[in-house]
Amino acid sequence: QKEVEQNSGPLSVPEGAIASLNCTYSDRGSQSFFWYRQYSGKSPELIMFIYSNGDKEDGRFTAQLNKASQYVSLLIRDSQPSDSATYLCAVKAGGTSYGKLTFGQGTILTVHP
Amino acid sequence: DTGVSQDPRHKITKRGQNVTFRCDPISEHNRLYWYRQTLGQGPEFLTYFQNEAQLEKSRLLSDRFSAERPKGSFSTLEIQRTEQGDSAMYLCASTLDIWNEQYFGPGTRLTVT
Numbered sequence: 001q002k003e004v005e006q007n008s009g010p011l012s013v014p015e016g017a018i019a020s021l022n023c024t025y026s027d028r029g030s031q032s033f034f035w036y037r038q039y040s041g042k043s044p045e046l047i048m049f050i051y052s053n054g055d056k057e058d059g060r061f062t063a064q065l066n067k068a069s070q071y072v073s074l075l076i077r078d079s080q081p082s083d084s085a086t087y088l089c090a091v092k093a094g095g096t097s098y099g100k101l102t103f104g105q106g107t108i109l110t111v112h113p
Numbered sequence: 114d115t116g117v118s119q120d121p122r123h124k125i126t127k128r129g130q131n132v133t134f135r136c137d138p139i140s141e142h143n144r145l146y147w148y149r150q151t152l153g154q155g156p157e158f159l160t161y162f163q164n165e166a167q168l169e170k171s172r173l174l175s176d177r178f179s180a181e182r183p184k185g186s187f188s189t190l191e192i193q194r195t196e197q198g199d200s201a202m203y204l205c206a207s208t209l210d211i212w213n214e215q216y217f218g219p220g221t222r223l224t225v226t
Contacts, residue, residue: 004155034214043204043217044156063224088155098169100146101210103155 003027004091006104013111019076021107023089024046026070033072034090035099037083044088047073079111117218119205125224126195133191134221138207145188146215147180148204149173156204162188195225 004025013019021035032051036044050056050063050072062075072091076083084107090101118137126132138145143164148156159178161169164185174180177195178199192199202222205217 008153032212036217043202043220046214046216049214090155098161098163099144099171099208099215100158100161101156101206102158102216103150105153105155 002104004089004104006087006089006107008105008107010108010110013079013109014109015079015081015111017079017111019079019083019109019111021074021087021089021109023069023072023092023104025072025089027091027093027102028067028070029094030070030091031072031094032092033063034063035061035063035074036090036103038085038086038087038106040086040087041065047087060068070078070088076109079109081111084109117205117207117216119203119221120217121221122219123222123224125226128197128225129194131191131193132195132223133189134203134223135186136190136205136207136218137186138188139216142207142209142216144208144211145182145187146206146208147188147190148206148217150202150204150220151200159190159203181189192223195223197225199223200225 034049035047048063060077064073086106089104145162147159150156162182202220205218208215
């Protein structure tokens with residue numbers, strides 16, 4: 001079992017719809033969770049982070065965390081073609097991991113007009 | 114604050130040659146990470162510096178790889194005797210504290226022919 005798993009997609013949604021991206025992780029000691037967006041050929045760009053169970057909203061983006069189920073998700077409302085990218089889920093363990101991030105393989109999102 | 118910078122952005126080298134990459138973190142960030150990303154995968158952790166001290170290294174970092182961060186400012190990653198399997202995007206990230214979010218540089222894309 002991979003430490004962080006994402007559905008690689010591609011996930012295709014129409015413009016204006018809600019895109020739902022999911023991620024599961026195996027380490028129960030994980031303390032913080034990050035979503036990065038990566039355009040083709042570019043480096044990851046931080047979208048959101050979440051530390052506590054529940055929802056966290058930032059503009060069109062909502063991150064959801066359920067530590068009991070070891071599940072984190074990202075919702076993108078009113079999806080735009082410019083949201084088409086790979087979305088990476090990253091998990092930071094606690095303890096002596098020095099804050100390194102463990103990434104999933106990414107979900108490719110395509111928003112079509 | 115100009116963000117994390119990396120140099121060069123692209124490097125093509127022949128198998129067996131040595132290459133060196135540079136990363137300049139965000140100025141007030143004393144924590145620096147190197148990651149490697151291959152096509153279709155999420156970034157994988159390579160090594161971590163706190164100031165000038167290299168505190169963690171991944172098993173991915175074979176003895177052909179060496180990283181330094183003299184004076185706790187910029188960092189270099191050297192690969193000796195490159196192999197085709199070293200072809201990847203090498204990403205640098207920095208942060209103020211291990212509990213904070215990491216910001217990535219634009220990456221150095223290495224192609225070994």
